[in-house]
Amino acid sequence: MTGMLTARPVPARSRAFDLFLAGGLCVTFGFLSLAQAHLEGFLAFGMLAPLVWRRTHPELVFYGVCSVALLQWLAQVQLMPGNVGLLVGLYAITVYGDVQQSRIALGIGGLGVLMATSRYWSNSDWKQQITMMVALGALVFGVWALGERRRTRGLYVAQLEERAAQLERDRDRESKLAVSNERTRIAREIHDVVAHGLSIMIVQADGGLYAADQSPEAAKKALATIGDTGRASLTEMRKMLGLLKQDEQRDLDPNQPRPQPGVSSLPELIENVRAAGLTVAYEVTGRPRDLPALLGLTAYRIVQEGLTNTLKHAGPGARTSVTLDFGREMLTVVVTDDGRGAGVAPSSDPGHGLVGMRQRASVSGGTVSAGPKAGGGYEVIARLPYNLPNGG
Template sequence: MTSQARFRRNLATMTGSITGSLAGILAPRREIGARSQAFDLLFAGALTFFLGLIGFAQAGFGGILGLGMLAPLVWRRSRPEPVFFVVSAVAVLQWLAGVELQPGNVGLLVALYAISVYGEVRYSRIALGIGGLGVLMATSRYWSGSDWRQQITMMVALGALVFGVWATGERRRTRGLYVAQLEERAIQAERDRDRESKLAVSNERTRIAREIHDVVAHGLSIMIVQADGGLYAADASPEQAKKALATIGDTGRASLTEMRKMLGLLKQDAQQELDPDQPRPQPGISSLPELIDNVRDAGLTVDYEVTGTPRDLPALLGLTAYRIVQEGLTNTLKHAGPGARTCVHLDFGREMLTVMVNDDGRGAGVAPSSDPGHGLVGMRQRASISGGTVNAGPKAGGGYEVIAKLPYNLPNGGGIQ
């Protein structure tokens, strides 16, 4: 490559770089509304008209330079950087031409304020440096014949004026950024509230679905067992068939009542917020004997044992223990087979309640399903919410066992095993 070709390439690269930089500077920095544009036009027009007239009255050429420092202020907010550099260039031309200070020099301060408020931070710092250099240039030209004390006084006064204008603009910029940050935080907080509300609705739907599953599955299991038993005993023992039908009716009515109570929670949530002392109609430990009697009436042999010193439990913990026992008995009715014996054991320990539901049926021999169903998942979720754990699976000697450990006091986190 010849030296001329390299020169052309370097010149093209330099030109492209300069063009890109100028394009970045000249590009509009912010969008402003029609009202703001009208105000900027009126403001710059007023300064140009009145101060321009004064400048023309003092000196013709100086008046033209004054117009050059005032007219660009129309774009001081949309293009603060090029406006400041154009006004500064006109001021330097005024200094080189030896023209005295004009009223249009006010445009320098207005442009400096605009770039410190609306311009980029790096250009704002450059503008402050240019303003300081302008103070030195003005002092050396316009007060060169004065006493050194007067020169220092004017230098300090002009420097304080330039820095004060720049600092005021920086303060407004900082305040504007702070307000914008607060607005963004408010918008984000509103988004978070909407997201939390949607999550709360989803969790509530899941809770209701789990509750309905527990009630319907347990009630239907008992009703199916009683219906099969009543059909079998209809001819040989009409009394047993009548008893089975009565149990089916009682179980259906009880399940329907409980399901209505749970669905009624949707309407009671608002009233619960107004009256937090109103109790929720949910079963607990005290309802277990009635549940076990219903299962016994369905033909399942159930032993109920309580060890330790019983205590009053929180409503959530009592409901969790009740649902775990209910689901365990329901699974026994479904999978244990005829003649199975079930044991429900509550152990009130020092720090936690242990709930055990086990049977000696054939549940262990049933092939596991690829879908764990809602029952076991529901038990684990309930225990996790209460800070406890649930283990469920076949026993070594046959049968199936569910063991739940529920702490009385909710720790920092619960586990699911």
Template sequence: MTGLLTARPLPARSKAFDLMFAGALFVSAGFLGLAYAQLGGVVGLAMVFPLIWRRTHPEAVFFAVSALAVLQWLANVQLQPGNIGLLVALYAISVYGDIRFSRIALGIGGLGVLMATSRYYASSDWREQLTIMVALGALVFGVWAIGERRRTRGLYVAQLEERAVQAERTRDRESKLAVSAERTRIAREIHDVVAHGLSIMIVQADGGLYAADQSPEAAKKALATIGDTGRASLTEMRKMLGLLKADEQNELDPNQPRPQPGVSSLPELIENVREAGLSVDYQVTGTPRDLPALLGLTAYRIVQEGLTNTLKHAGPGAQTSVSLDFGRDLLTVVVTDDGRGGGVAPSSEPGHGLVGMLQRASVSGGTVNAGPKAGGGYEVIAKLPYNLPNGGVA
């Protein structure tokens, strides 16, 4: 609750208007009252003067003007033009004052009607007194009701403005979160591209070094594969970095479609891995169907990461298989090999590639299980439902 002496902030233009308004009443009502009665005119001037602060201190102004009206009643001074200040103060407290003080002011206004009727119209018959009482009461209540309606409308407008500001803040916050998510996605894409390309290049470099003396043609082929893989990875990475660079000039739009690999790109990926020297068996079962871009990209990256891990850890001569099963409700992706790790030391913590697969599957509403197979080798099984978490359907 706002205190009686607590000033409301008010623009300079409004202060100037209040001063001019009170001054006009002071001149027109106050001096007019001086012409009829000296004491009444002084009281009338005193009732108009506080209206300068009617918006900054509405409660104090109303109670001050009401006290002067009681003094006028006790002194048996006739009603003066300055009594208009009572209605102005009542309107001000109903618009700008605390709502509880506003209701108290209405009660005081009703009591003032009874006091004025009993004192100033005592000589009239009861019918005339009743008519005057009803008229004055309607005037007091009407002024208060108009002010209360303006207060309610002002609060409604203030709520709308606050909601608009809150909606703008929420939009900005969601936009920043979307940009952050898009940056994270691009970073994950860059990791997948670089990790896969480097794995193929390392395998080819090791094979070319081994075959350099015995089979120069094989060494040349390995070098050609390294060059092709490096250029392809560099081109794709430049595209990803171009998106980040574009974000410095314009905000990323996660809803804007971007060309991304999908299930249809898997044969080309597997062929590149085969050229790197890894034997890969690729099978598709079930009835293939069009997949959302996110789901197709998730399946592609899971296969890419599985093959990258095979190149890194399965060892030479490992047999690898990739299978896609288009079931009724979900797509099952399986990447398996029979290697023994190629001498790579096991780690108790999951690598970035596995974490990336888990995150991608989670975004698509699916699951990923990865681990060693019984009898040797490694297996990755991903189950990706067609029904997306946000309600979209493939």
């Protein structure tokens, strides 16, 4: 019961849509029912108005709508357009509610079919009763199945996003571990350099001390060796300490340049997407060449965004292909799928969706075109020139 009373977080856009949906249904079906009879109109509004909270409190909305429907059945009020609120409530509890509550809602829907058939078609022959029972049952089960599919798809996408976030965290952890190991290695090398240099200097100093009286030339040579060894050791130690200082600055300053993925990282990205269940074909045509870091990163991010949107929008069983064509003057990146073609929706967040792709491509002097294919599916084509504008 606590779960039913706890409001779920809902984006402002979704809340506005729910308000528009409930208001539209009230205006359309509520007043249509009110035109038939006052009681029918009040019952219709009772089943349609609560839909405003169908995302935040799906269980309470469904049971509230069912309670109004039960009053309708007890009052022997005929079925009316406002009864569509029952189907919307069933869909809402299936998509946004608890899984167990969704199963209970399906059972209540089946019971409602039996009650409606026994009340509203009691005077009909048995063939008509069975026909109406099957039709209403198919409608209820169809709405529930549609909601269940939507829930499953949402959970699948959420798992993929969580997995991607976990991979990012693992990569950062591994990077920090690699930095720590590198610092340990540099510290050992510093120790070796200093210990080796000091050992030579001690030996030369002892030899020069003994030769100072008998062979001044040998003593001078020993002192020269001590100086050369000390300077060389000091130079090596400064280089290694400089490496450590660069690592510290990179950790403290997030704006410091870090290694970024490029075209060479695409096979690993595609393998990760394949592991998530998407069929991906990867092809490279033309003569591969070394790309500038910015251009390689742009191509990588465009492919990554295209595959991510295929996972989200193309539907189950979709197949996609990634093609890199190294032309004479530009790199052409093509990401296509044979799914539903919902494609890439522009996002308000920079760096996401079609807007983000075009922004990245424009920085590299390129262009991005995207849209549904004639035979179905969606296609993203990015053309990225090798030479940046203005000689960049």
